[in-house]
Amino acid sequence: MTAAQSLDEDFLALADPYRRELLAHCYRMMGSLHDAEDQMQETFIRAWRGYAGYKQQSSLRTWLYRIATNTCLTALQSRSMRPLPSGLGAPDSDPTAELVQRHEVPWLEPIPNTAYDDDASDPATIVTSRESVRLAFIAALQHLPPRQRAVLVLRDVLQWKASEVAAAIDSTTPAVNSLLQRARAQLELAMPTTDTLVEPESPEEKALLERYVTAFENYDVEAIVEIFTKEAVWEMPPFDGWYLGGENIGRLISNNCPAQRAGDMRLLPSWANGQPAFGLYMRGEDGVHRPFQLHVLDVTAGGVAHVVCFFDLGLFEKFGLPQTPPT
Incomplete structure (x- = not known):
């Protein structure tokens, strides 16, 4: 086995366990399972190419999330937001009126639990993960500019420090704090207020x-x-x-x-x-x-x-x- 082949196998063995959570991260950013799969694939390609220069100044998980975040930010430069119909800004509809299809709108898409949960049949796992992938939360994220979206996900979902987020998106800690403040305010406006959801499998x-x-x-x-x-x-x-x-x-x-x-x-x-x-x-x-x-x-x-x-x-x-x- 050559040194290059050994390096490839080493990368795959170490990175593959993070595949599901990285897919969930890309889905939060993109609002589409198809787009998330594309960006996760691009993330692994970029990480594989750069693995020889990975200096372990951060954990591999953190390093992969940085790559995934910036991969998604690049992709979002050429994409529109993915709303649900209730997020288009129109009032609720007359149920007797004619239905109108809008195929030109890149609608929000759902994600199966099995795509991102190691044990999607475990109610405890579902409770832990569901708030950060709930359709209402993903739909609300779509109303945020991409960098605000990235900052909010990294800070409030992944619990990164502001300094870690700043390093990930090539920004400063004060700028990250400002982006987070604006993102939280916008999210509060976009998120519907509902009664507390009942526990899964209750x-x-x-x-x-x-x-x-x-x-x-x-x-x-x-x-x-x-x-x-x-x-x-x-x-x-x-x-x-x-x-x-x-x-x-x-x-x-x-x-x-x-x-x-x-x-x-x-x-x-x-x-x-x-x-x-x-x-x-x-x-x-x-x-x-x-x-x-x-x-x-x-x-x-x-x-x-x-x-x-x-x-x-x-x-x-x-x-x-x-x-x-x-x-």
Whole structure:
């Protein structure tokens, strides 16, 4: 084995354990799993090329995060923010109005827990990680300029010192503190205020999710309405509308859902962004259920407070969901 081959193997062995957390970091910065995967790959390429000159003045983990942060900052120079419909600045929509698709908008994307959690089935792991990858938090980050976004993630999520952040983004400690102050103020404006989420896998959550599945699979609009809180939000990119309150959500579903009777919809459980999620399958004219939407839920003690329905059918494969539900 040559010295170069030995160096390559040494780098891969040391860096690979950080792959999942670096993906989560890139996702917070980019708001897209696809973009995050691209930037993580670029991070590893840059790190591999520079590993021979790595002087161990910081830990390998810190060094990789520096590279990942700057890789994302470079990529964000040519990209627009990734919003949810409720972040476009328009008021809530009339549930009886025509739906409008905006495919030109680079919408926020969900991330499966399995992409960034070493043990995504462990509720304790989900509790620890979910706040920093929740859809509401990622959506709020999109309203920050890239450098503010980087500073807030490094300081408040990763708990880096201001001096470490300054070194990572080639800035000064006073400048980092100023960026952080502005980022926190903007984040407070962008983050919706909701009731406290119930604990993952708790009896309360399980009971509410069972009601959610039953209501949709029975196509019981009245039961669906009762599941939501009074201030619940429903949104479904690439459609640009968003809907406030259980009654309006019920009207929207009544007016637009292609289901006609019980059994037309099937739901399979998953996890996205540390939150419960469901792949929803719609029965076609041939009687076969096929992917239709991916629902990501905020579940509170008072009911479901937020649902984002993603119509990107490619998400089913990314989330390990089958193309047809089991019979």
